Amino acid sequence: MAIDTMEQKLRPPEIPLKPYPPKVITLASGEKMVVREAKREEVGALLGTIYPLIGVPADFYDIVAVRMYSEILGWYRHRVANEFVLVGAIDGEIAGIVTSRHVTPKLGMSLHTLTIKRGLRVGAQLFAAKMEHHLDILGEEEVYIVAESPNGFKRWMIEYELEDRSPQFPEVRHELGGVPTYVLTRSLWEAVRDVKCTGTRPVSDTDLKASAKLSMPREYPQIPGFKR
Amino acid sequence: MSRVGVVGIGHTKFGNLSQYDLGDVMAYAATDALKDAGFLERRKEIDQVIVGNMASGLFCHQSAVASSVISKMDMEPVPAELVENGPASGASAIKIGYMAVASGMADIVLVIGGEVMRKVTGWTGTEYVATMLHPEAEYDMGLTLPGFGGMFTRMYMEKYGLTERDLALLAVKNHANGAKNKYAHIQAECTIEAIADGPEANVVNTYVAEPLRMYSTCPVSDGAAALLLVNMDSPKAKLFSKKPVRIAGIASATDTHCVHNRKDPLKLEAVRIAAEKAYAMAGLSPKDISFAELHDAFSILELAISEEVGFFERGKSFLAVRKGETAIDGRLPINTSGGLKSKGHPVGATGTSQAVELVRQLRGEAEQGRQVADPKYGMAVNFGGFGNNVVAMIFAKD
Numbered sequence: 297m298a299i300d301t302m303e304q305k306l307r308p309p310e311i312p313l314k315p316y317p318p319k320v321i322t323l324a325s326g327e328k329m330v331v332r333e334a335k336r337e338e339v340g341a342l343l344g345t346i347y348p349l350i351g352v353p354a355d356f357y358d359i360v361a362v363r364m365y366s367e368i369l370g371w372y373r374h375r376v377a378n379e380f381v382l383v384g385a386i387d388g389e390i391a392g393i394v395t396s397r398h399v400t401p402k403l404g405m406s407l408h409t410l411t412i413k414r415g416l417r418v419g420a421q422l423f424a425a426k427m428e429h430h431l432d433i434l435g436e437e438e439v440y441i442v443a444e445s446p447n448g449f450k451r452w453m454i455e456y457e458l459e460d461r462s463p464q465f466p467e468v469r470h471e472l473g474g475v476p477t478y479v480l481t482r483s484l485w486e487a488v489r490d491v492k493c494t495g496t497r498p499v500s501d502t503d504l505k506a507s508a509k510l511s512m513p514r515e516y517p518q519i520p521g522f523k524r
Numbered sequence: 525m526s527r528v529g530v531v532g533i534g535h536t537k538f539g540n541l542s543q544y545d546l547g548d549v550m551a552y553a554a555t556d557a558l559k560d561a562g563f564l565e566r567r568k569e570i571d572q573v574i575v576g577n578m579a580s581g582l583f584c585h586q587s588a589v590a591s592s593v594i595s596k597m598d599m600e601p602v603p604a605e606l607v608e609n610g611p612a613s614g615a616s617a618i619k620i621g622y623m624a625v626a627s628g629m630a631d632i633v634l635v636i637g638g639e640v641m642r643k644v645t646g647w648t649g650t651e652y653v654a655t656m657l658h659p660e661a662e663y664d665m666g667l668t669l670p671g672f673g674g675m676f677t678r679m680y681m682e683k684y685g686l687t688e689r690d691l692a693l694l695a696v697k698n699h700a701n702g703a704k705n706k707y708a709h710i711q712a713e714c715t716i717e718a719i720a721d722g723p724e725a726n727v728v729n730t731y732v733a734e735p736l737r738m739y740s741t742c743p744v745s746d747g748a749a750a751l752l753l754v755n756m757d758s759p760k761a762k763l764f765s766k767k768p769v770r771i772a773g774i775a776s777a778t779d780t781h782c783v784h785n786r787k788d789p790l791k792l793e794a795v796r797i798a799a800e801k802a803y804a805m806a807g808l809s810p811k812d813i814s815f816a817e818l819h820d821a822f823s824i825l826e827l828a829i830s831e832e833v834g835f836f837e838r839g840k841s842f843l844a845v846r847k848g849e850t851a852i853d854g855r856l857p858i859n860t861s862g863g864l865k866s867k868g869h870p871v872g873a874t875g876t877s878q879a880v881e882l883v884r885q886l887r888g889e890a891e892q893g894r895q896v897a898d899p900k901y902g903m904a905v906n907f908g909g910f911g912n913n914v915v916a917m918i919f920a921k922d
Contacts, residue, residue: 322722324729324739326715415710417728417738424727446645454647494727 308377313398316382316429319495320503323416327386330499330507331425334381334393339372341510342381345390346410352518356445357410363444363472364408367395379407380429384422385507389514392418394426396439397471404430404439405471406480409448414517420451424493431485439480442470453478456488525626529761529768530919532561532752533880538709538868541746542642546584550575550638551596553748553873557634561752562765567597570752571630573604576617576637577872582652583641593636610656611821612776612908613637614749614875615915619774621753631755637876638748649744653871656909658782670741672783672910673822674733679790680824681735684839688735690846692720694823695739695865697851702862704894707877709745709868740823745868749876751883769883772808772901773918775801783910792832795905798916799833806901806918810834813918814899815857815885817878819907820864829905830858833916857896860885875906879917886921 299307318332334342346368349361370376378398384391395407406426411419430439441458443449452458461468462476470477516522534556541549554573558564575590586592590604609616614637621633641649650668657663657672680686696716702708719729719739729737754761756768777797783789803809810833818833820826827841835856836844844850850858861867861881864874882902884890899921906915 321724322715322718322728324714324718325712326718415712417730421727450645450647491727491730494724496723 307374311378311398313378313380314433316380316425316433317497318499318504319425319497320499321421321495323386323418325416328503329384329386329391329418329421330503331382331384331422331495332507334383334510336372338510339368341390341512342368342383342393344512345393345412348516348519348522349410354518355447357518359444360408360410364393364395364410367407371395382422382425382429383510384418385510386413387506388509389511392422394422396426396430398430398434398436401435402437404434404436406430406439406441407472412513412516420492421494423452425495427480427485428493431480431482437482440470441478441480442472442475444475456480456484456492459484526628526758527756528622528625528753528771529756530751530771530879530883531754531761531764531766531768532557532563533883534558534560534750535707535877535880536747536749537707538745538747538870538873538877540642541640544640546577546580546586546589546638546640547592547596549640549746550589550593550636550748550750553638553750554593554597554634554636557750557752560766563752563763566763567599568602570599570602570632570634572621572624572633573599573602574617574621574624574633574635575604575606576609576613576615576635576876577606578608578610578613578639579652579655579871580639582655583639583649584643609913610908611653611819611869611871612875612906612913612915613872614877615879615904615906615917616776616875618751618875618879618917619776619915622771622774625753625755631758631760633753634750635753635876636748636750637873639870639872640746641744641870642746646744661782661784669821669910670733670736673741673824674736676789676828676910677735677740677822677824680828683790684842686827686842688737689716689720690842691737691740691823692716692729693845694820694826695719697845698820698859698863698865701852701860701894702866704891705862705867706891707747708862708866709743709747710866714739736822736824739865742821742864742869745870747868747870747877748873749880751876751879769886770920770922771917772920773802773804773806774915775805776913776915777801779912779914781909781912790828792828792911792914794911794914795829795832795907795916798914799905802903802916802918806920808901808918813856813901813903815860815896815902817861817863817881817902817904818858819874819878819905820859821869821907823865825907826859826863829907833903833905852894852896860890860894860896875904875915878904878906879919882917882919886919
């Protein structure tokens with residue numbers, strides 16, 4: 297597709313990223329969640345999934361949803377460099393989404409984790425997959441991470457025992473503003489990988505096919521009474 | 525002593541109710557119980573309200589919740605008192621209510637158990653619950669209840685050959701029941717493949733306090749449950765729309781505060797003694813019990829308690845679980861509500877919630893798929909501390 301000159305000037309320079317190999321995780325319920333990279337053409341299902349949560353203040357879903365919405369829109373419309381989006385889908389229905397960005401060959405910038413299906417550690421699995429992509433697939437040495445909710449702080453900062461680099465502000469600063477910056481280093485990752493990160497590869501053709509077409513959640517535990 | 529029966533039951537859904545005031549949560553369950561008994565309009569005729577709650581001062585920064593509930597329900601001047609006995613507060617409240625009615629001091633008593641724990645984070649809540657441990661010998665050493673649960677489980681494993689898979693089987697059984705219970709916090713089944721056998725189980729069912737994993741540990745929950753007790757030998761017993769379910773036996777016992785002062789930490793003496801007293805009071809034995817609600821804050825406790833109350837030989841209960849004997853269609857269904865593991869564990873509410881489940885089962889009102897076939901006697905054990913304050917209850921369908 298031809299891209300006009302002005303649009304070319306507006307787009308960020310991109311570094312080609314290695315693809316994230318899909319995996320499948322059997323959740324406690326017995327449901328199989330395929331974790332894979334989202335494709336650009338799936339933006340409609342992704343944004344449609346996020347949109348209803350913009351109005352949910354509990355657990356800071358509103359902030360996470362509105363920021364993730366803009367991140368995915370920016371990714372789709374080429375306004376963010378080297379972003380990747382991973383999605384967790386159960387029978388194709390989106391259970392959670394994570395966004396992140398490759399900054400340099402040594403540094404990753406974790407953006408957001410949004411869980412729709414609650415109580416099955418979907419968010420924890422997707423966050424771990426995101427770190428796996430940064431450190432094991434893309435080969436970065438560390439990832440900057442912030443939390444915007446108490447749940448996030450517990451899951452990431454405490455459970456991963458992340459390194460607190462906030463005293464080094466403003467030299468060390470996450471892109472999401474002046475919030476305290478924590479870091480997952482390679483050595484920290486290697487200490488927790490086996491108990492945090494799982495999944496089976498390769499994914500069977502049946503499971504891949506089931507997740508090939510993403511669908512928006514029919515219900516949201518965060519929005520009682522919501523029906524799509 | 526007068527006979528005491530339950531003529532009304534009420535229950536909130538367990539889960540995250542942190543946006544609500546504790547008094548409102550309790551009032552919801554109490555109103556439900558009064559409606560069930562057909563006594564809501566006459567609630568000022570109640571002689572006494574007993575409230576069970578463990579730690580509203582810590583979790584909600586609120587004290588004197590008993591009188592607060594009276595005002596919430598427009599029940600002044602009915603007297604109301606609080607009973608605090610750790611996570612056994614709910615059943616202790618029932619016991620005090622029972623004593624009031626049986627002694628003739630009151631004819632109609634409303635018992636409410638409730639707790640809102642999720643106004644604070646999970647780890648803060650765990651720390652608050654740990655304040656029931658010995659302040660110098662245990663709490664100050666960093667012990668928590670999951671820590672005790674983990675150590676107890678390890679000892680049991682080494683002595684009797686229990687495996688982590690056996691604990692997972694308990695979770696599968698209890699979640700199957702909880703998935704059908706409209707009041708349960710986690711209304712979702714889990715599979716043995718996902719939480720024990722499959723390649724991802726180690727992460728999906730992560731350790732909480734090794735060897736206890738997430739699916740061997742109850743969630744932190746909010747909620748309340750209530751019961752209306754009546755003197756069955758009083759003319760007032762005829763005022764209610766429901767036939768009473770009789771409290772056939774109720775007793776409590778206390779063990780050493782420090783677990784290390786026990787000769788054998790695997791022996792839960794307070795459970796055994798409370799159960800023996802309840803059986804004696806009811807004129808029953810373990811073989812008469814149709815089903816039971818046992819305090820599985822950690823799955824190991826379901827096993828250990830089931831042995832102490834005489835359902836199984838010591839060290840053999842997990843073999844019965846393997847055979848499905850404690851499943852809903854087994855010879856002795858245990859934790860038909862989903863137990864604390866699936867239904868949830870708002871500490872002050874748990875004993876009253878167990879009692880509500882006994883009544884629902886004995887009335888034949890449990891949901892399809894988790895109703896025990898023609899039960900005669902239900903037993904519940906509410907366990908506080910690490911076994912240092914325990915209440916056993918036996919309810920009868922007369």
